[in-house]
Amino acid sequence: MATDRRTAILESAARVIARRGVRGLRMEELATEAGVSTALIYYHFTDRVGTLRHTLEHISDRAERYTSDRDGSDGPRDARQDLEQSLLLEFQDVPEVRENSAVWGELRASAIFEPELRADLARATLDWIYDVAHLLGRIHPTTSAPALAASAERLTGLLEGLATRWLSGALSLTHARELVREAVSIELHRLGAE
Numbered sequence: 296m297a298t299d300r301r302t303a304i305l306e307s308a309a310r311v312i313a314r315r316g317v318r319g320l321r322m323e324e325l326a327t328e329a330g331v332s333t334a335l336i337y338y339h340f341t342d343r344v345g346t347l348r349h350t351l352e353h354i355s356d357r358a359e360r361y362t363s364d365r366d367g368s369d370g371p372r373d374a375r376q377d378l379e380q381s382l383l384l385e386f387q388d389v390p391e392v393r394e395n396s397a398v399w400g401e402l403r404a405s406a407i408f409e410p411e412l413r414a415d416l417a418r419a420t421l422d423w424i425y426d427v428a429h430l431l432g433r434i435h436p437t438t439s440a441p442a443l444a445a446s447a448e449r450l451t452g453l454l455e456g457l458a459t460r461w462l463s464g465a466l467s468l469t470h471a472r473e474l475v476r477e478a479v480s481i482e483l484h485r486l487g488a489e
Contacts, residue, residue, distance in 0.1 A: 304325070304346075306329075308329075308347075308349075311328055318405065318408075320343070322343065322346070347405075348415050351416065354395045354398050354399060355419050357395055361384055361387070362385060374434045377430055379476060382479065383476075385458065385475075399458070400455070420451070423451050427446075428446070431447060446485065449478075450479070453474070457474060
C-alpha cells in the first residue's frame with residue numbers, strides 16, 4: 296500500500312512538473328493531484344528537493360522500461376538495431392514519453408537555479424551515457440572506453456536537444472527520428488574509423 300501511494304505521488308509529481316515546471320511545483324498542488332496529504336509527501340520524501348530527486352529516479356526508471364522492453368514480436372535484432380531502437384524510443388507520441396521528456400528537460404533546466412539537484416542529474420546523465428556506450432561497445436567491441444563514452448555523450452546530448460525541439464513543436468517527430476538515425480550512422484562510422 297505504501298509503495299502504491301509513493302508511486303502515485305511520483306506519477307503526480309511528474310505530471311505537475313511537466314505541466315508547471317519545477318519552479319511551479321507546490322507541495323499542496325502535488326498532494327491534491329496525488330489524492331494524499333502534504334504530510335504523507337513529506338513522510339516519504341522529506342522535503343521538496345527529496346521529492347524532485349525521487350521524481351528524477353522515477354522518470355529514469357520509466358525511460359529505462361520503455362526504451363529497453365521488447366515484446367519479441369519483431370524477431371531477433373542485432374546490436375545496431377538495439378542501439379537505434381533504444382534511442383528512437385525516446386521519441387514516441389505517447390503521453391508517458393512526452394511527459395518524461397518534458398520532466399527531464401525541466402529538471403535539467405532547474406539545476407541552474409537549484410544546485411542541490413546537480414549531482415543527481417549528473418549521475419542520471421552518466422548512467423544514460425554508460426548505457427548507450429555499452430550498446431555502442433557491442434557494435435565496436437575493440438573501441439576504447441573513452442571513445443565509446445564520447446560518442447554516447449554526443450548522442451545523448453543530441454537527443455536532449457531534439458526532444459526539446461520536438462516537444463515545443465519546432466521539430467516533427469518523423470524528422471527527429473531521422474536525425475537520430477543519421478547521428479547513429481555518423482557515430483558508428485567515426486568509431487569504426489578509429
